[in-house]
Amino acid sequence: MPSPYRCPNCKTNRSRFNLIEQVPTSVKMDSQTGEVIEQYTQDNLDVLHVPYRGPAYKVQCGVCGLVEDEQMFIKHGEQR
Ligand SMILES: [Zn+2]
Numbered sequence: 001m002p003s004p005y006r007c008p009n010c011k012t013n014r015s016r017f018n019l020i021e022q023v024p025t026s027v028k029m030d031s032q033t034g035e036v037i038e039q040y041t042q043d044n045l046d047v048l049h050v051p052y053r054g055p056a057y058k059v060q061c062g063v064c065g066l067v068e069d070e071q072m073f074i075k076h077g078e079q080r
Pocket residue numbers: 007008009010011013061062063064065066
């Protein structure tokens with residue numbers, strides 16, 4: 001079910017937003033050089049590697065530019 005948003009920063013914007021999809025790429029890097037040695041899919045992650053558990057997307061206010069989790073915008077959207 002959709003929920004109304006309101007920007008927690010500028011507090012006036014309720015309608016203009018950028019939805020930013022979080023698409024994780026899991027990699028193993030060389031600890032010395034930072035070079036990517038291996039790239040994983042979510043199915044072949046090794047046991048020591050914790051998969052991405054953050055939100056599916058973040059939200060940017062289309063008026064002031066604040067980037068936050070969707071929950072922040074929903075929480076402020078409930079307050080009329
Ligand atoms: Zn804003």
